[in-house]
Amino acid sequence: MNGYCLSSQKTTKLGRKLGMRTSLDPELCEAIATAAAEIERTRRIPAHLMKLIHSARLSRMLLPRAYGGDEVDPGLYLKTIEAIARCDASVAWNLFVANSAALIAPHLEPETARTIFAPPNALVAWGPPNATIATTEKGGYRVTGRWDFASGCRQATWMGVHCRVQEPDGTLRQNQFGQSAILTMLFPADEAELIDTWDTIGLKGTASDSYTVDNLFIKEAFTGTREAPEARRDPNPLYAFPMQGIYAVGVAGVALGVANAMLDDFKGLADHKTPRGYKKLSDSATIQAGVAQSEAKLGSARAFALETLAEIYSRASSQGAIDIADRARVRLTTANAIHLSIEVADWIYKQAGVDAIFANSIFQRRFRDIHTLSQQIQSRDAHFEAVGQVLMGRPPEVFF
Helix, strand or coil: CCCCCCCCCCCCHHHHHHHHCCCCCCCHHHHHHHHHHHHHHHCCCHHHHHHHHHHHHHHHHHCCCCHHCCCCCCCHHHHHHHHHHHHHHHHHHHHHHHHHCCHCCCCCCHHHHHHHHHHCCCCCCCCCCCCEEEEEECCCCEEEEEEEEECCCCCCEEEEEEEECCCCCCCCCCCCCECCEEEEEEEEECCCEECCHHHHHHHHHHHHHHEEEEEEEEEEEHEEECCCCCHHCCCHHHCCCHHHHHHHHHHHHHHHHHHHHHHHHHHHHCCCCCCCCCCHHHHHHHHHHHHHHHHHHHHHHHHHHHHHHHHHHHHHHCCCCCCCHHHHHHHHHHHHHHHHHHHHHHHHHHHHHHHHCCCCCHHHHHHHHHHHHCHHHHHCCHHHHHHHHHCCCCCHHHHH
16 A cells, blocks of 8 residues: 555545545544544554554655665655544554654764664654753763653653753753754664653644653764754755744645645535524535635635745755845744644634534634643744744744
8 A cells, every 4th residue: 555645446435535635545544543442542553553654665655765764855744644644533643743753864874774763663762851860971871860741752762862961070961052952762662661641632642642761872873963953964954944843834734634634524514513592504604614724724824834845955055054134934834834723623613603613523622732732832833933034134043
């Protein structure tokens, strides 16, 4: 199965619906959607579905071709994550995180990258940086600590930690910005102890659990940094984008997919729902206008993101990184898509009435998913402030 092409002609109505306007195989869409209830109940992505996902190469979209990846452009990546999110948000979330983690490959020694990513089921998971400090030893580093929010850790083959580094003289290593450097350190997944902490209102199937390592030694060869895209070893323009920028593209894809799926389902509901004392929803001018406005919001956000990503990608250099202005544009388009998706989802939830409040309602599950996404750092309002600083000729107060 190839996850990027509409190769099968023998698909059900559900699969065709979920696969429309995307480059995702409808059979795979249907398999993900069919497993959604199990994913929600068990808080895990089932093994049989992971096999299909790996067969479709959906965790290798951003991995360099040199290590068995596909190096897809950011626009196709956005559309594919969006298509997956139409089927199930937790699967889409874990796949965008796995693909984002694969962006460390161009910053690793080639032999290290091949070791980690050679198996077809290779997945890297990690939690965000925290206050943990690794100490330098001969040939590597030693670290003890705990990290949270490790989406995909239950399927991971390798894990990572992002740490500040204490040099032998006791000082903290500095990066090119004169700040404490953050080094990414990778190790086999079985060397971490997973802790079941992911008990949330939404995105339940991501199993974004916590993990610890105790007195773990990590060889220098299995480390790299996400802070210097200009130091990448691969010339593909994809890797001129900072990892955090492509990370935001993934979140935007999940948000757009969830909101579009809610809108599609609401159109079906509106065609037969007649609230007591009112006419059928689809005959209401208020609903008609709201649906049109929702289509415009999601469509324009998607088009803005795709146009911006394509334009920047087309002229990204084989060396160096995209500049601050372009980084700000990536942030603007992704933040815009995320916020408009949340806005549309809120409107749909309200208009669906009591059909949205029951445990078996697809509206309430997607509402919970998108409002779990809304609390993630990529969704924060402050991104617009940072972009505005750049647009008005001021240096940004945060790193893009």
